[in-house]
Amino acid sequence: MSATVKPFSVPLEAPMGLPMDRVDGHAKVTGEAQYAADFHSADLTYGWVISSPIAHGRIVDIDARAALALPGVLLVLSHLNRPELASYDESYTDADAAEGSPFRPLYNDRILYSGQPVAMVVAKTLEQARMAAAQVHIEYRSEPHQTDLNAQLGQAHKAPAELPKPRGDVSAGLARSSAKVEVEYQTPAEHHNPMEPHASTVVMQPDGGLLIYDKTQGTQNCRTYLEQVFGLEPGSVRVVAHFVGGAFGSGLRPQYQLTLAVMAALKLNRSVRLALTRQQMFTFGYRPPTVQRLTLGSDADGKLQAVKHQAIAQTSRFEDFTEHLVEWSGMLYHCDSVELDYQLVPLDVFTPLDMRAPGATSGVFALECAMDELAYAAGICPLQLRLRNYTERNQNEDKPYSSKALRECYSEGAERFGWARRTPEPRSMRDGHELLGWGVATGVWEAMQQKASARVVLDGEGRLHVSSATTDIGTGTYTVLTQIAAAAMGVDSDAVHVLIGDSSLPTAPLQGGSFTISSVGSAVQQACTALQKQLLEAAQKIEDSPFADVSRDQVVFIDGRLRLKADPTKQLALSEIVRSSGSGQMQAQVDAEPDSKKREPYATASHSAVFVEVRVDEALGIVRVSRVVSAIAAGRVVNPKTARSQILGGVVWGIGMALQEETQMDHDLGRFMNHSFAEYHVPVHADMGEIEVIFVDEQDTIVNALGSKGVGEIGLVGVAAAIANAVYHATGKRIRQLPITLDKLL
The missing domain is CATH 3.30.365.10 (Aldehyde oxidase/xanthine dehydrogenase, molybdopterin binding domain)
Incomplete structure (x- = not known):
């Protein structure tokens, strides 16, 4: 595989636009990087999910006596004995929710789709939990189901999507076209299948709070979700995802293993880890199957006269999942007559989920x-x-x-x-x-670009610490934020340390949509600019400072130093400026958002x-x-x-x-x-x-x-x-x- 790269013209001291090795690469290839299921605590217990074999119906009976009699088994959790939840109704949501009622694990005896989690065994070891799960006997009453999109196309309804209004006259455009096509395409369901399966490790804290290591693309989304559903005090939940082994959209919403692990931890008052199997990775969101019909017409020279794009996609019976499916046909090429339509067919399946370039x-x-x-x-x-x-x-x-x-x-x-x-x-x-x-x-x-926050802290040794709650799902976020901060601050990239993937850090949007760098990167850049202003003000207060009467446009931050443009020999190390302030460090935090006036x-x-x-x-x-x-x-x-x-x-x-x-x-x-x-x-x-x-x-x-x-x-x-x-x-x-x-x- 080869690549032709045209680096942008940037100063040599600014690493932006130049190739740079991943700063987290060593940790990943040596095993130093820890993922959601790698963390331990002294009282850690292990969960195993039991999934429904039917697609639609009810649970008639759950007999857990044999499982509970096995050594090491602590709990068989189901809708019959789950803890009471503050908001387990239709009023809660998450940042990537579809329109409708979110799936509620162990809510009641109803089966909504095949593979639905119906119970969870918790034991002192993973092997004990898995063995005990096989001893839980569940009786179901199956009801007729429908999972075939093509068989239900006649049952489609309008998708709750904001489509562009029709423009021009499609019928007239097609009538005058010398070349026409009327075709149908079908795309299947696809599953994300990241290398790291979904897992949550819930660690009970001495003060009653929860420290959670989760496979997620949005730590703050998960934190807010848990606070809402479980009625937990703000600040009592901290979600960490320093490393994420791929996600492709599967980690945008809190998945059910997170809810179940927290349920069990609160009920037992013990730390719980729940990791899904590869097979269970197919029991939640996916790219929805589609049936798409397009009618195009052009004149003899190939100029489009009409575009008609109709799409029907699959969704669950409890949520209407929508994505930007047909809008592209109205924007990618010039055509004055365009008609777009998007419909959904509800089936006995789990709700689809955003999947790379949804x-x-x-x-x-x-x-x-x-x-x-x-x-x-x-x-x-x-x-x-x-x-x-x-x-x-x-x-x-x-x-x-x-x-x-x-x-x-x-x-x-x-x-x-x-x-x-x-x-x-x-x-x-x-x-x-x-x-x-x-x-x-x-x-x-x-x-x-989304709203995002970032904090930068410069210590007395000249090290720049950058933090934001965003995650790195393998895309290179650690590295690119390092480059942005180094260039913006005028320091070497080796002096930059990036901390992300923690809900306690400055606010950041979900990692997705190709907007992480434009959002969080912009916040980092602006925070560095704000910190430079503080550094110049501090430098002006130093005795016999060569910067006493200069303005910001008369100086440059380069090589970890503040220099006078007119006379580069007049300079101060940034670390020296920090030490002179007497605080040991200087910091700035910025809330950045799109420049709506420009955009x-x-x-x-x-x-x-x-x-x-x-x-x-x-x-x-x-x-x-x-x-x-x-x-x-x-x-x-x-x-x-x-x-x-x-x-x-x-x-x-x-x-x-x-x-x-x-x-x-x-x-x-x-x-x-x-x-x-x-x-x-x-x-x-x-x-x-x-x-x-x-x-x-x-x-x-x-x-x-x-x-x-x-x-x-x-x-x-x-x-x-x-x-x-x-x-x-x-x-x-x-x-x-x-x-x-x-x-x-x-």
Whole structure:
């Protein structure tokens, strides 16, 4: 795998824009990093969850006598004996909640979906808890269930999503179109499957408080949730997640293991650890299956005349999960006649959950495949069709983009890939027994910024301590915040120590949506600026100070020193300034938020162009992705090394989405069948070809002070579509239902 990186022009002393190794890398590869299920306490007990085998019905009886008679067993927790909760009704929520009534573990005897936790055994050892769980006898009364989206499409209702209003006249646009496509695409359920399973270790504190190590993307979200549900005093709960072994959205909401572990800890007044098995990782949120119908029309030159995008997705019976599924079809290309529709089908399943690039991954897949089909219908190169419909405005919002280097993504990606050598006819390129296919797709993701806080503390040794409650789910947050702080403060990155993943630290949003660096990074940058102001004021008070009468624009913070611009020999070490203040340290905390005055007139988004080569065995139908070029426009790339890793991960996931990933449901049982890594297929090293990442130069002074748009999502969007388009070019067969498996091709 290779990468072409264009570092932004920055001073040598500022590490932003330059590659930097992960500051947490050593801790992770040596085992020093501790995750949610790694923490111990003297009185620690262990939980094991019992899951429902039926999809809909009631619990008739729970007989726990045999389990309780076993050595070491302390508790069999169920709806019959759970502790009373202050707010276990529909009034509580969490920061990533869907519309409706959140799932309440052990609430009553009702079974809402297969795999629902119905009881939990707590014992002195994990082995005792697991053995005892097998001795708990539960009698159920099963009721008819429905888990098949396709069988219930007629039962769909409007999704509670804020869709752009229809514009223009779609019918008239289609009537005057010389090329039209009307197609349906289906995407399956996918599960997040991070390397670290969900786990919670609840440690009882001497003062009655709770110290909780949790697998989460939002420590403060979990803390607030627990305080609401259990009626706990504010400040009595502390949630820690210093290291998170991947999440991809699965940790945005507090998952049921957290609730159950706290229930058991409060009932026993002992510390409890509950870790879910890999199979139980399939018993909560997932990317929802979709059925999407697109109708596109263009004139003879390929200019879009009409776009109609209708989507139906799956949700649970107790919540209406929505994501940004169809909006992309109204903003990615210029078209004056657009109609969007989004509906949900409630089923006897758990509520879906945000999953990397939620909505865009599925919605842009359908749009970009339909655009490819329109290109063939109009007899136009798929890349040229996209360029002919290029837009500098987001027509959904009727705003220009703050920056948009998508044209450069197309041109640089096409040149590096060699797109000009493509022959247009399907099945026209081959290498021996393999059919070659080249495909292209566009990616898009919104560039957001949330309110966030950060604290910076400079000690007498010149070390800068940076803290915020945000988490690092493997994205490189520790490293990038280190770079931002070092550059903003004018110190070496080795002097910066970042502390995150703790609900007691300054407020931060959930880690997700590609907005962590734009949000928390902006807060860190502003906090450093505030601290510099304090340092200059302190330096001015030092006896015989060369800075007594200078203003902020007359000095520079560089190499851990305060220097006079006009005479760099006049300088003071920042550590010396701190010591002179007599306090031992100086600090600043800032609450940062988006500059609405600057952002409001503009639409903000990151974009990409993905070029893919596939090789298809003509006899066996086996598809291999041999080359990918992903060209990314995401504003300022703070660390090209970790950003490249994010794009590589997105491409790998896109390969899995296109060719392998599918959580299969046995609708007779209402149960996911392939709930393990043995049967839920994801790409491995042997599946990888050459992947090249290009970051195009994109300056943006509007999106935020850093000019950063984030890269967590954009690397995935469009990849599956580019692969599907390449498969058609190779074989002449259009597969509209993911994943593209050999049985569908043959």
